[in-house]
Amino acid sequence: MKVISVNNLTKTFGTFTAVDNISFEVTKGEIFGFLGANGAGKTTAIRMLCGLSKPTSGTGMVAGFNIETESEKVKASIGYMSQKFSLYEDLKVWENIRLYAGIYGVPEKNISAKIDQHLQTLGFEKERETLVKALPLGWKQKLSFSIAIVHDPKIVFLDEPTGGVDPVTRRQFWELIYQAANRGITIFVTTHYMDEAEYCDRVSIMVDGKIEALDSPKNLKNKYSSKNMDEVFQRLARKASRDAD
Amino acid sequence: MKFFSASQEKLREMPIDMRQFLIFIKKEFYHITRDKWTMAVLLLLPILMLLLFGYAITTEVKNTRLAVYDPSHDKATEAIINKLQANDYFILSQILTEPNEIEKVFQEGDIGLVIVFGERFYENIMHTGEAQIQLITDGTDPNTATTLTNYAMNIISSYRLEILTTNNIPFQIVPNIKLLYNPQMKGAFNFVPGVMGMILMLICAMMTSISIAREKEMGTMEILLVSPMKPIFIILSKAVPYFVISIVNLTTILLISVFIMGVPIAGSFFWLITLSLIYIFLSLALGLLISAIVDSQLIALLISGMALMIPIIFLSGMMFPVENMPIGLRIISEILPAKWYIVAVKNLMIKGLGFSSIINELLMLSGMTIFFLAISLKKFKIRLE
Amino acid sequence: MKAISVNNIYRNYGDVEALIDISFEVEQGEIFGIIGPDGAGKTTLFRILTTLLLADKGSATVDGCDVIKDFKLIRNRVGYMPGRFSLYLDLTVEENLNFFATVFNTTIEENYYLIEDIYKQLEPFKDRRASALSGGMKQKLALCCSLIHKPTVLFLDEPTTGVDPVSRKELWEMLKKLKQQGISILVSTPYMDEAEMCDRIALIQNGNFLKIDTPKNIVNQFDNILWALSSNRMYDLLNDLRNHPKIKSCYAFGDSHHITISTDNFLLNDLNIFLNEKGHKDIEISPIKASIEDCFMQLTN
Numbered sequence: 047m048k049v050i051s052v053n054n055l056t057k058t059f060g061t062f063t064a065v066d067n068i069s070f071e072v073t074k075g076e077i078f079g080f081l082g083a084n085g086a087g088k089t090t091a092i093r094m095l096c097g098l099s100k101p102t103s104g105t106g107m108v109a110g111f112n113i114e115t116e117s118e119k120v121k122a123s124i125g126y127m128s129q130k131f132s133l134y135e136d137l138k139v140w141e142n143i144r145l146y147a148g149i150y151g152v153p154e155k156n157i158s159a160k161i162d163q164h165l166q167t168l169g170f171e172k173e174r175e176t177l178v179k180a181l182p183l184g185w186k187q188k189l190s191f192s193i194a195i196v197h198d199p200k201i202v203f204l205d206e207p208t209g210g211v212d213p214v215t216r217r218q219f220w221e222l223i224y225q226a227a228n229r230g231i232t233i234f235v236t237t238h239y240m241d242e243a244e245y246c247d248r249v250s251i252m253v254d255g256k257i258e259a260l261d262s263p264k265n266l267k268n269k270y271s272s273k274n275m276d277e278v279f280q281r282l283a284r285k286a287s288r289d290a291d
Numbered sequence: 292m293k294f295f296s297a298s299q300e301k302l303r304e305m306p307i308d309m310r311q312f313l314i315f316i317k318k319e320f321y322h323i324t325r326d327k328w329t330m331a332v333l334l335l336l337p338i339l340m341l342l343l344f345g346y347a348i349t350t351e352v353k354n355t356r357l358a359v360y361d362p363s364h365d366k367a368t369e370a371i372i373n374k375l376q377a378n379d380y381f382i383l384s385q386i387l388t389e390p391n392e393i394e395k396v397f398q399e400g401d402i403g404l405v406i407v408f409g410e411r412f413y414e415n416i417m418h419t420g421e422a423q424i425q426l427i428t429d430g431t432d433p434n435t436a437t438t439l440t441n442y443a444m445n446i447i448s449s450y451r452l453e454i455l456t457t458n459n460i461p462f463q464i465v466p467n468i469k470l471l472y473n474p475q476m477k478g479a480f481n482f483v484p485g486v487m488g489m490i491l492m493l494i495c496a497m498m499t500s501i502s503i504a505r506e507k508e509m510g511t512m513e514i515l516l517v518s519p520m521k522p523i524f525i526i527l528s529k530a531v532p533y534f535v536i537s538i539v540n541l542t543t544i545l546l547i548s549v550f551i552m553g554v555p556i557a558g559s560f561f562w563l564i565t566l567s568l569i570y571i572f573l574s575l576a577l578g579l580l581i582s583a584i585v586d587s588q589l590i591a592l593l594i595s596g597m598a599l600m601i602p603i604i605f606l607s608g609m610m611f612p613v614e615n616m617p618i619g620l621r622i623i624s625e626i627l628p629a630k631w632y633i634v635a636v637k638n639l640m641i642k643g644l645g646f647s648s649i650i651n652e653l654l655m656l657s658g659m660t661i662f663f664l665a666i667s668l669k670k671f672k673i674r675l676e
Numbered sequence: 677m678k679a680i681s682v683n684n685i686y687r688n689y690g691d692v693e694a695l696i697d698i699s700f701e702v703e704q705g706e707i708f709g710i711i712g713p714d715g716a717g718k719t720t721l722f723r724i725l726t727t728l729l730l731a732d733k734g735s736a737t738v739d740g741c742d743v744i745k746d747f748k749l750i751r752n753r754v755g756y757m758p759g760r761f762s763l764y765l766d767l768t769v770e771e772n773l774n775f776f777a778t779v780f781n782t783t784i785e786e787n788y789y790l791i792e793d794i795y796k797q798l799e800p801f802k803d804r805r806a807s808a809l810s811g812g813m814k815q816k817l818a819l820c821c822s823l824i825h826k827p828t829v830l831f832l833d834e835p836t837t838g839v840d841p842v843s844r845k846e847l848w849e850m851l852k853k854l855k856q857q858g859i860s861i862l863v864s865t866p867y868m869d870e871a872e873m874c875d876r877i878a879l880i881q882n883g884n885f886l887k888i889d890t891p892k893n894i895v896n897q898f899d900n901i902l903w904a905l906s907s908n909r910m911y912d913l914l915n916d917l918r919n920h921p922k923i924k925s926c927y928a929f930g931d932s933h934h935i936t937i938s939t940d941n942f943l944l945n946d947l948n949i950f951l952n953e954k955g956h957k958d959i960e961i962s963p964i965k966a967s968i969e970d971c972f973m974q975l976t977n
Contacts, residue, residue: 085810
């Protein structure tokens with residue numbers, strides 16, 4: 047089943063084409079790595095997919111809804127987490143989960159079970175009453191992720207979720223991603239850690255607004271005869287000629 | 292490069308401090324001029340405030356509906372009623388026949404002032420020299436009430452003056468200070484000094500502190516501190532652009548007041564400018580003090596808004612008379628720089644008094660400037676904390 | 677004379693100990709890396725050395741100058757690029773550079789050779805406001821600005837955070853060239869794979885230095901047996917390996933999982949049999965040399 051399907055999606059700002067005619071599909075439960083250099087057009091593309099910005103041309107369906115005409119329905123069926131965590135620092139861990147469950151419309155009777163379930167998955171039972179600002183960065187990122195999927199969205203967008211997180215917590219974070227994917231949640235993730243690109247089922251690499259490559263990490267490494275994803279990325283993105291965000 | 296263009300050679304010969312200072316000021320002007328909205332607000336704010344206070348929020352009262360209860364019906368009462376009607380302030384709307392109607396007309400809400408004459412009014416004036424007259428207004432709005440009664444009293448006493456002169460009998464008049472210096476009772480007369488006190492403080496203190504806090508927030512302060520530039524120069528060059536804008540604003544305010552609102556500069560122009568410059572320095576010093584204490588633009592805004600603007604509006608005597616306030620608020624009023632500035636500007640501009648009338652204020656403001664400058668220099672941090 | 681010398685620096689913020697008795701030295705012309713995650717104390721260390729913060733205890737010198745007594749001298753000599761982008765977003769590329777050149781009492785022309793390589797990439801955008809640059813370009817501009825006065829010691833606090841792999845590589849190539857000019861560089865990064873670009877590194881976690889050495893020596897000191905594994909079901913593989921009693925640690929490492937073994941008498945073949953029983957296919961197991969990240973994780977656990 048296709049959770050995202052994008053056809054000839056384009057976004058221009060004046061004479062500048064930020065996203066240039068991209069097409070791809072993402073299937074249910076897939077971990078899809080959306081890579082690209084700074085300024086390649088990733089952020090613009092993600093904004094369109096989340097229904098936050100209208101495409102100049104082309105069509106896109108996310109979670110079964112048209113991103114242009116049904117953007118509100120798109121927003122209700124996705125989760126989103128950015129590098130800057132959206133948690134309330136002066137609320138406790140459980141209060142943050144409670145709050146977002148309410149915002150995303152989780153039925154009232156399920157909420158307390160949801161809180162327990164998420165605290166358990168995170169291994170945060172002891173931190174239930176802790177203020178978020180007292181948590182280390184990596185823990186906050188894990189909590190943010192949990193909150194982004196608190197309403198069981200069909201797809202969750204993660205924008206550089208592990209920047210600056212220590213190596214151990216970074217791996218725990220990816221285990222959370224695996225668990226969510228196993229439950230059928232589709233993961234759409236951007237990262238600058240190329241080892242993390244290896245964890246993805248498929249990876250796309252954007253260069254100058256176009257998708258230059260899209261395949262599994264294994265096939266990409268074969269195709270570009272590289273020993274790891276970092277080499278693949280260097281080969282493709284070195285060709286970039288422009289600069290803009 | 293472009294930054295220096297033709298004058299580059301000349302600049303290179305300057306002492307390094309001077310070059311740093313100049314390019315810093317240039318940078319500040321880029322920040323201000325490239326932020327079109329802030330720039331527009333800074334330059335239009337004084338105009339807007341003057342027009343707003345001068346015309347819209349004025350306490351000047353026109354066309355108030357008047358009711359009269361006149362049991363005497365003699366030539367004195369008629370003359371007073373005619374005089375009241377004869378100007379812009381009052382319109383005679385009802386003649387009451389019963390005293391108990393008074394409360395009713397207030398409840399109906401149309402009437403702003405009721406005048407109750409005593410019985411045998413004219414006879415009493417002629418024989419005992421004393422006649423009863425009562426002015427009743429709605430006390431829920433004390434400012435308007437005071438203004439209304441002042442107007443009416445003024446008119447009544449002018450009648451009394453006529454009577455007494457024609458009868459050639461010695462008389463007494465209790466002068467009303469407020470009316471003496473503002474005979475046409477123009478609201479703008481009172482607000483121009485207030486707006487000056489507010490605008491200059493706003494531009495200097497608020498904008499300077501916000502702009503320094505922005506450097507801290509953006510992280511550029513870190514780089515500037517780790518540079519050969521003397522920290523005190525960073526701060527001083529921040530103050531220069533706002534000093535310039537304040538001068539522009541001062542000019543705008545004075546031009547509008549004199550040529551559009553018809554408020555004269557009755558006293559010494561030289562001392563008015565000197566006084567204003569001292570007040571600008573004082574405000575800049577306050578801005579520097581705030582920026583030394585806070586690290587974020589929001590807090591800089593709140594502190595300068597709460598601690599500087601609100602007291603100026605409510606406690607400087609610009610809008611509300613301070614004399615009627617509780618002792619605590621009167622003390623706060625005494626330590627507000629704006630209060631001293633506004634009083635002195637009123638003396639110079641409107642009352643047309645000379646230098647001797649503002650010596651106290653001048654000394655007070657100069658003292659405060661030195662005081663705040665000293666603290667802010669002492670508080671200034673050469674490190675991040 | 678050492679470029680940087682730090683003796684028992686201690687600093688806390690209330691209850692939080694940001695740096696706990698840190699000592700190290702940086703040689704002239706050396707690239708010294710401070711490697712560790714966010715919140716480990718890297719920024720506090722940089723601010724103390726750039727005279728922006730005072731340590732609670734301990735002493736330090738930069739280019740022979742005491743960070744407290746001679747702070748003015750240090751401010752004249754060093755270059756500093758803070759962690760977050762800290763240039764003027766409403767000034768153009770060229771205006772930013774010119775401003776900092778003047779503040780540092782020099783001109784762009786005077787030290788142009790130092791920044792030439794990076795500035796060439798920026799030149800097409802020199803009239804563009806800094807706010808309109810991409811993350812990688814902003815960092816390059818910030819580096820130019822911190823170099824324009826030819827500092828003796830360069831402090832770069834996380835110059836590559838949030839920057840794509842290509843721009844990161846370019847920044848590191850640039851640092852190598854600066855080293856050849858005799859500039860000593862203290863650089864911090866949360867990316868472990870950048871450690872090998874440094875002459876020496878310190879691994880930092882929770883305000884403590886775990887180790888100071890060359891990247892090579894740190895890797896050689898890794899004293900566990902380390903294997904890399906992959907199979908057709910990577911996530912299950914991770915869980916199966918974790919449940920094996922003889923496996924001490926197991927972490928995902930890109931296309932393989934890295935495990936350390938607790939006893940010597942556990943053979944590669946034993947593990948192969950165990951995983952076959954669990955139903956894994958395409959099993960690949962090979963002994964490998966540790967990376968800095970392996971070392972970091974071993975030291976923090």
